[in-house]
Amino acid sequence: MVKILHTADIHLGAKFSGLGRGGDRLRAHLKKTFMRIIDLALEGKVDLLLIAGDLFNSNQVSKTSLGFALGEISRLGKINVCLIPGTHDCYDSYSVYRNIPPDIFPSNLHILVDEEKPFVYFEDFNLMVYGKGNKSSRSKERPLPILNDKIKPRYNIALAHGSLQVLSKSQEDDHPITPDDIEKSGFDYIALGHWHSLQEVCEKPRAFYSGSPEQLKFGEKGAGNILIVELEDNYTKVERIRTGELKWEEIELSAEKFRNPSEILREIEKHKGENNILRVNLKGDKRISGIDNLSEIEEILADHFLYLEIVDQTQNYLEELCSKKFPSHTVAGQFLRIIEERAAEEKDKGKYQEAKALGYLLLSGEKDFKDENR
Amino acid sequence: MKIDKLNLKRFGKLDKFELGFDQGINLIKGDNEAGKSTLVEALTCALYDDPRSQRKELKEKTSWGFQKDFEMKLDFEAEGQSFSLEKNFDNGFLRLSKKSTGENWEERNKVEDIVNQSIGIPSKEFFYATACVQQDEMTRLDSSIEAIKDKLESLVTGGEDKVKASTVIEDLKERLQELKKIGTRNLGVIQKLQKDRDELIYELDKVRNQNNKIKESRSQLTEILSNLKKDKSQVEIKKELLEKAEQAARLEEKQREFEERFHDLSSRIKQTQQSERAVRKLREESTKYIAVNKEDKDKVDELEAKLKFLEEKRLGLVKEEEELKNVIIACSPSKSLKIFTLSSFFLSLLLLPFAIFLKPLLWAGIALSFALFILLGFRLYTRKNEKHFYLRQIEQKKIRFQELDKDTYELTGCLKNILKKYDLVSSQVLRENYEHYRNIEREIKNELSRYEGWLGGRNAREMENELKEVTKELALWDEKAKDIERYLLKREDFLGLQKEVRDLEENKRSLEDKSIALKKELEMAESGVELEASLEERLEQTEGTLGELKRKIEVYEITLECLEEARKKVIDSSAGTLEEETSRLLKQITNGKYDKVRFDKNSFRFEIYSDELKGWVDPQRNLSRGTLDQIYLACRIALLNLISEDKKPVVIMDDPFVTFDKHRRENALKLLKTLSKKYQILLLTCHDFYDGYEDRLIELPE
Structure with a gap:
């Protein structure tokens, strides 16, 4: 049996538009999430860690962040890590994965970018991991690698970062993966990345989007998980582990229901949490409640949230004046x-x-x- | 407008409450807490509030202990029509019905329109500001004329009674100033934000540039490394070619070297052989000649030279003898001399006897002949001596001849011995033999030295062996060169290739240097996209706030401009009407004592024309308290007229004259009575001052 941890779309260093200073905290949290994934791999004694693209949010990764990520990977010791560049950290001419100084390149990391040899073989498990990293952020090229029939290890695993062409909304140049490709691929397990929500794509062979290990924006349902895959000859067990700690919540409050600012403050406080990102859409007429300074409320409650934002959508009833x-x-x-x-x-x-x-x-x-x- | 009836359910203190009203003064009496204020609130609420509103302040009006919110029904008349207005604040029900036609309206806007038209005052605030004179309002005006002036202005302004347009304008100006403030130490709000933004933009720009540079460097590095790879393989190929060419060249060199040696040796051998032949020939030739000893030859030469010398000497002697003989011959005295001498002698002797004659001439002759005889005689003597001397000499010479001959004989004997030794006929032949032989010997020697030279220190056999060796080597090198020969390049091609390799290596080195530099640069580079993202987020936020603020400023500016314009227009247009109306009412109240009021449009101060004083007077200085009250009331009613545009809204007065003295109150009430002809007045009180002035008395239950 081989035990694998499958994750993708961690987006280290992501930009959080509209979150102001909350962005820094979120980026720090993403690093924490990545550390947690490594911990899980160690605790779960997995044999292999798969990162199906977009470990970084961009190719312009600072030295510190790169050092951090590689340091975490090397923490795994003998556990091998297979990684493919995704859409954000694609393997272009200035890719972060190019020219990594040998002294910080972990020996257990395998970046699958070689077109000639899109696989890596692990003798201990008689297992082959296929993957060809994306070379640009958008491409019509199919990211799913092709199985080499000549080599017959016990297990064949594929890594791919792209969008499944099932919905009409999927775009052709968004690294398309067709269900047909998957069905005919002949792999034992296909670890997909790009979609941020956990999703089973195919039963035979088993293909999963692990989704992001942490929710990255409002309304991103299904994010915040990693997958533990156990491969056996005729059976593949896939188990979900919750990693997401962030709570992205958007609530609506009617200003008229409150008599004073402290009432509204108390109401918002009910949603507090150190990992909560709360957006309050304040509606109605705020004159009665006497709330005239929303940023003051934000400031008071700032420490109780990872990020709090109160959006003033109050409608002046005098508009029909x-x-x-x-x-x-x-x-x-x-x-x-x-x-x-x-x-x-x-x-x-x-x-x-x-x-x-x-x-x-x-x-x-x-x-x-x-x-x-x- | 006239209110007929008000029905209330669960409204504050008033539950299941019904009250009817008449035209004129409705005096509503009740103790404190009897619900007078609640009644006023209920009335304004019935007139203005939306039953669907969720506002707390409305919800709080519901009587204590009830789940359901309050309901109300108001019957009123306006422009000859009777209406019934129902509002249920619990379920938001709203209906206005026109009694005469039975028409119904439930739509909020429509209902509000009709009601507002009937009242003539558009909002609750305006209603409170104009048609509703609150408790103590008059009292508060006591203190100074300034208060009245302000009040008047605020009334004209048309807002709530405490608000003046001018104050609002000032306030707005102040806010704008505060927002736009530019300070050096204390920065203005906008200024600070702009500064923050500019700093962020600068920072972001820096980070972006850095990031782009890194991006560029990364890209460059990738390119360089790929070029380096290409270059390396190129260098290797070319280097191999070059090496082979060099090897080929070296082989060729070696080949040539051996070839040269081969040719050299071959020619040397040939030469030695020639030399050998020549020597042999010379030796053969030398046998033809006798090998004369050099000493002998020299001896012969010497002897010959001596002989020659002796010969010469002999010849000399012969010659000398000859000469001597000649000399002897010459010296022998001639016959003539002898004759002359004798003759002279004889002459002198002949003459001597004549000498007795003593003749001079004869003497002279005798002397002369004697002298001649002496002379000739002496000559003859010396010649005889000379001849003897030479004869002796010849004798000597003859001895020397003998000596010479002896020497010559000896020498010739020696010579002959030597010639005999060699069996040669003459010294000439000996000399010839000697010369020939010597020449041949010399030639042989020369030839031999040449021969040695060709051999160069070796012997002929060694040389032969060497040639064999070289021939073998040459064959070996030829074999070796066979494979590599094709790599051999022409000199210029070789140099070209060498240069190419050098250039490639140079290029490689420079690429390596560059890649090292870039790697180092990248290694040193911090920043990255996180910082960029962080700055972008902050910039977004700052710009958002700035945008909001700028918009706010714009809104303030628009508001300010429009307010100023509105204020100016209103004051311009309404002051006149207000003056007129107030004057008319004032004349009525004061029984004609004062009939002219005028307002200053800017300061809103007002002056009264006094007939007594024949001029405009400052009311504060010249008028009594009561008169001022009258003027205020007149103004207020004039304003009501102005605003309601003859809609005649209901006038609510909540104990307005409570602090007035009896005299002042009576005057005011007189005015109220006059007003009640035109307006329906609801006069609320807990006192009995107003008794008798009412058209209908309503007593609120305790």
Whole structure:
């Protein structure tokens, strides 16, 4: 029996758009996740670790990060690691996998990039791992390697990073893998990467997307796992192990339900967690609750979350404010008329809508209206 | 507008509550906490609030202990039509029905439209600001005319009673200034953000450049390494060719060397053989000649020379003898001399006897002849002596002849001995033999030295062996050269190849150097995409905030501009109307004592025209407290007229004159009575001051 750990799409060094300073924490967390994978491989006494592409989020990996990843791999000692470049860390001319200084290159790491010899043989297990790393971020070339009939080890395993051509949405140049390719491939197990969600693709031969070991954005369901594969002559057992610790949550709150900022703070606090990334979409009318400074709430709660973001989607109920209702003898009436006239000539009506509400609120003596940035 | 009836369920203190109202002053009396304020709230809520609203402040109005939220129904008349407005805040139900036609509206906007049209005041805030005079409002105006002025301005502004457009404008300006502030130490909000952004952009740019450089370097390194690989194999191929060419050249050299030696040896052998032949020939020739000893030859020469000398000497002697004989002949005195001498003698003797004559001439002659005789006689004597001398000499010579002959004989004997030794006829032949022989000997010697020279220190056999050896070697090298011969290059081609290899190696070295440098550079390079991502994220955030702020500024600016314009327009247009209306009402209240009010459009100060003083007066200095109250009330009502545009909204007054003294209150109430002809007034109080002025008295239960 051979025991294999299959992972992919770790995306070390990923950029987290829109998360501001949270990005740094998330990147640090991804490193932790990778360490955890190595720990799992050691604890589970696996024979082989497979990384099906996108270990790094980019080919521009800092020395520290490269050193970190290689250091972790060498921590595995005699456990061999087979890796293929994916789409983000493809094997182009400036690939991170090129020219790694020999002194930091772990002896147990096998990067499958040789076109002539797209496989590596492990005598101890009579096992052959096939893989041909992606050479560019987009390509119509099929990433699934082809089995060499002449060599007949006991087990044949394939590594491939690409997108399965089953859905109409799959793009041709996204390293296509067809179900037909998989079925006819003749491998014992196919370790796939590129999709971030865990997915069984084929039963014979068994082909899996392990998905990312950690969820990388909102709504990415099915991410946060690795697979332990046990190969026997007529039987392949695949077991899922949860590695994801991050909780990406997006909630909606209605500002009107809260009487004051601390109430809303308490509500958000209910979702706290050191690995939680929370996005709160605040709707409704926030005037009643007196929440005028959302960033203040974010700051107060910042330590309770890995990242917290409150998106102000409050709708000013005054948007339907119509000048017709107000007599033109009043400043408010006059103001609304002027602003409506101007808005008619403008493209960015939103600004005028805001100005209209602001002016009206100020004229109505909105005392609690404070400048958020003061 | 006239409110007829209000029904309330579960609204604060008022549950299952119903109240009817009349035209004119409705005096609503009740103790504190009887629900007067709740009633006012219920009325405004019925008029303005949306039953679907989830706002806390509304939900809180529901009577304590009820699950369901409150309901209300308001019957009112407007422009001759009766309406019924139902609102259920529990389920959000809303309906307005027109009693005369039986029409129904449930759509919020439509209902709000009709209700607002009926009231003439568009919002709750405006309602509170104009038609609703709150408790103590008049009291608070006591302190100064400034307060009244502010109040008036805020009323004109049309917002809530505490808000003045000018304050709002100032406030906005201040906020804008704060946002746009540019400071040196304390940075403005925008300024700080921009600074942060610029710093981030700079940093990001740096990191990106670095990353790009690394990317470039990586790419370069890959290319260099692939070139290096190519170059290495190229170098190897060329080097091998070069080596073979060199080897071939070396072989050729060796070959040539042996060939040369072969030719050299061959020619030497030939030459020695020739020499040998020549020597043999010379030796043969030498036998023809007698080998004369050099000493003998020299002796012969010497002897001959001596003989020659003796001969010469003999010839000399002969000659001398001859000469001597001649001399002797010459010396022998001639006959004439003898004759002359005798003659002279005889003459002198002949003459001598004549000498007795003593004749001079004869004497002279005798002397002369005697002298001549002496002279000739002496001559004859000396000649005889000479002849004897020479004769003696000839004698001597003859002795020497004998000696010479003796010598010559000896010498010739020697010579003859020598010739006899060699059996030669003459010394000439001997000399010839000697010369010939010697020449041949010399030639042989020369030839032999040449021969030695050809042999070069070896003997002929050795040389033969060497030639054999060389021939063998030559054959061996020829064999060796056979395989490699084709690699042999022409000189210029060889040099070309050499240069090519040198260039390739140079190139290889430079590529290696470059790759080492690049590797080092890459090894040293930190940064990477994480930092870039981090900076990008922060930049995104900063730019987002900055964008929001800039938008906010724009919004503020638009608001400010429009507000300023609106304020100016309103003051321009409404001040006149307000002046007119206030003047009219003031005249009515003061029974014609004051009938003119004017407002300053900027400061909103107002002045009153006093007939007594025949001029405009500052109300604070010249008017009584009561008059000021009257003016304020007049203004407020004038404003209500202005805003409601003759819609005549219901006027709610919550104990407005509670702190007035009796006199002031009476005047105010008089005004209220006048107003009640036009407006429906709800006067709320817990006092009895207003008793008698009401058109309908409503007492709230305890």
